[in-house]
């Protein structure tokens with residue numbers, strides 16, 4: 001098992017990619033804190049892990065609220081004896097499901113997206129990294145997006161800005177905490193078949209067109225991202241930090 005007895009905190013683990021990672025990491029021996037503001041979704045993830053004889057704790061909360069983040073980190077430390085891996089995955093596409101350009105973007109929408117996607121990640125690192133250092137070092141995995149790497153006519157500018165910020169902040173943190181043995185790496189998914197993507201692929205035609213925009217000719221699945229994250233979480237990547245890795249069916253290469 002590649003994560004035996006590692007304590008892992010995953011944000012947004014009540015759905016899509018976060019749930020897939022939580023289940024895969026638990027199968028690899030990790031003890032998971034499933035952190036999500038959606039209690040029902042997070043409970044499903046915890047139940048699935050427990051049903052597979054894995055170890056999981058539920059933390060219901062909002063990554064943009066410091067008290068909720070502190071509680072989730074404390075739960076990892078109390079229930080699992082420390083924190084080895086912080087997986088920052090929670091994000092929203094838009095506050096109103098509209099792909100707004102800056103000139104049409106309401107301030108509240110900008111604030112809502114940046115608050116979850118960038119401030120939330122900052123808070124999780126602010127409180128999570130000291131816990132990882134206390135545990136002797138470990139891995140931070142930050143989920144950005146191809147939207148942080150490439151411009152597109154069909155993207156929310158707030159979302160793109162937040163994901164560009166995640167990439168830049170991650171590089172800075174990788175350098176800052178390297179001598180504390182904390183590695184910080186980024187995954188940039190392409191289109192992945194999760195609830196977040198549904199507004200953009202609402203008909204079979206739209207789904208197929210979007211799938212075909214990836215050179216490998218299909219949509220990503222949550223497990224595609226979880227398997228890449230497993231490498232960053234495990235000791236297979238102990239000399240890898242500051243990396244931004246697209247996992248996108250070739251999308252960003254074109």
Ligand SMILES: NC(=O)c1ccc[n+]([C@@H]2O[C@H](COP(=O)([O-])OP(=O)(O)OC[C@H]3O[C@@H](n4cnc5c(N)ncnc54)[C@H](O)[C@@H]3O)[C@@H](O)[C@H]2O)c1
Pocket residue numbers: 011012013014015016017018035036037038041061062063064088089090091092116120143144145146188189190191192193194195196197
């Ligand atoms: N699906 C895609 O095509 C795609 C592409 C590129 C990047 N991403 C990124 O992948 C990550 C996972 O997204 P997904 O596709 O699994 O989406 P999803 O909507 O299925 O899951 C996101 C989860 O985050 C939770 N969440 C949202 N705001 C939160 C908050 N403030 N506090 C705590 N939890 C919160 C939601 O409740 C949900 O369970 C996100 O960072 C997303 O931006 C997704």
